[in-house]
Amino acid sequence: MRSVRAVAVLSAATLGLGVGLGVRGQAAKGPINLGLIVPETGPLAANGKDMVNALQLFLEQQQNKLAGRPVNLIIEDDAGVPATGLTKARSLIDGNRIHVLVGPLSAAVGYAIAPFVTEKKFPTLFPIVSSEDITQRKRSQYIVRTGWTSAQPSHPFGKYAHDTLRYKRIAMIGYDFSFGWEVAAGFQRTFEDAGGQIVQKLWSPLGTADYGPYLAQLRRDVDAIYAIFSGADALRFAKQYADAGLKGKLPLIGGGTFTDEHVLRTMGDESLGIVTSLHYSAALDTPANKKFVQAYQAKFGQLPSYYSEGTYVSCLALSAALESTGGDVEDREKLIAALRKVDLSNAPRGPIRIDQYGNPVENEYIRKVEKVNGRLQNTVIHTFPMVSQFWTYKPEDFLKNPVYGRDFPPCKNCGK
């Protein structure tokens, strides 16, 4: 028995040596230190947990090794606060504690960290932050996004809402900060390009407890209401929309985070029938996604959200980049160049490749909330393949416009 084991160990060692030689002398190098900045406390903690879960699942599946090197994961809590996030990034990077940074979740923290990692020329992956300018007008050579831009799923949806859903007039309501403005603006632009009219845009602050005053103001002479919220606000808005007797009278559509799995988990039947667009749905019927969802569900007892999947894909991207550099994380320029060339055929969300601005080109899904086997899910009803952050517009022309905001594109049909 003992001799058998000895032989096994010996052959494993030889095999390891062979692999090591194959990737050009890795033997001397220690572990890869991977830094993750997420909110583990505060209002965004649940979403941060989804990100940590996905990362841990991935590392477990890889036996804690990337390109043959063991991985040392360091998680820092930013509490969703920009100043805290920046402090944590400084500590991780200036303290030479990590080789590559993944995170954060909040757009505000993302904007706080971006100039710093650029100045440090530090390879950074943004799995969730969707602020347009991170990969557009204020892009950084050192940040690769594996998530999305806010308006990326909105562009095809605007066209779809007009051409397929046959809506002509829509009233919008959403978060009164850049994320809400950007998601809504992308939809408005293509919806109006196609011939539709946005006749109202209402903005409510983050954490609005009572949507009563807004619901009473929403115009009724429209074909649908478009809403962009997430988390507790999405839960409340959907419920109060139904409570106010609007469900069934006015179709509700919206941005993908409105019914993403992170909030769909605790939503009730009031969310049935809501149509949204996003680059992911846990109900996506592909082998790669089913495998991911199954593994995630088995380990954590719940469906992955787009926060989970986004982080998982950033791991896939990192893994692919490391394979191509032979596990070399010490050479930052080489690593970031490899990250920018990532081309994944088999991510849970489908194929993705990184464009020259550092943002993924990926499928966008039109999803409808349905109940299957007693559980709510985002059933994919249409797929727009390989959508760029610029949709069908020329990048140069797109970038000449100001970034999407509260007043851009202007609401020329508001009040009509």
Add this chain to the structure above:
Amino acid sequence: MEFWLTQAFNGISYGAMLFLLGSGLSLVFGVMRIVNLAHGSYFLLGGYVGLTTVSRTKSFPLALLSGALSVALIGLGMERLFLRRLSRQSLPQVLMTMGFALVFQDLGLLVWGGDPYTLAVPAFLAQSVQAGPVFVQFYRLFIIAVAFAVGIVLWVFLERTRAGASIRATVDDAEMAQGVGINVPLVSAGVFALGAFLAALGGVVGAGFIGVYPGLDFEVLPYAFVVVIVGGLGSLPGVVVGSLLVGLLDNFGKALFPELSYFTLFAPMALILALKPTGLFGKR
């Protein structure tokens, strides 16, 4: 007309929830001069306990009771074991309640996770009817009814019972009350528990309407303070008027000038305080 009626109804029902939240804060301040920054946490914890009760027993009345009582016990413990040691030292007290608020926040996250929830309310409360031009949601009516009942009970208790008289005496002059034989520490403990009870009751009721989620505690806290400061610290009629005023202002402000929703809420408050620094019904 429909607009005004609907918004007034919305505003009053929101004000009713604010009354449940604010009345406890005002009582506690009146008797003990404690600015309790953990008051929003009671609202949150009450909601969470109610949520767990409903998911275990499916009983909404039981949720109201268990949420309010368990948090009242927590409040009692806080007062007896901690705040009492800092009696009449307002800064250390404020710091301690802030510390508790942070502890409760993380505790909520640890026990209930960070996902947002809404409380499943009984089917008959989830209905709504079209009454003339106005769309009446039963749950909003229910909130108004609860606040009304609580208001009446509180009023009778404070004005018509011996215990209530002791509380009023303590509000007016704690030293004098002590001098005539009122057990002020006991009154304080009771009032603190009652304050926590009311906030938690508001939390369970609110959970069926605005939900429970991490961060709710610090979202409702400023509203509670606005209500109490506008109405006058330590005055029950003040809380009634303050909560109605804030509920209506918040609603009409958001409906008429959505861009200025914070301004329309806080500008009248600043005006009231400039003209009457003690609040509408405050004594000093």
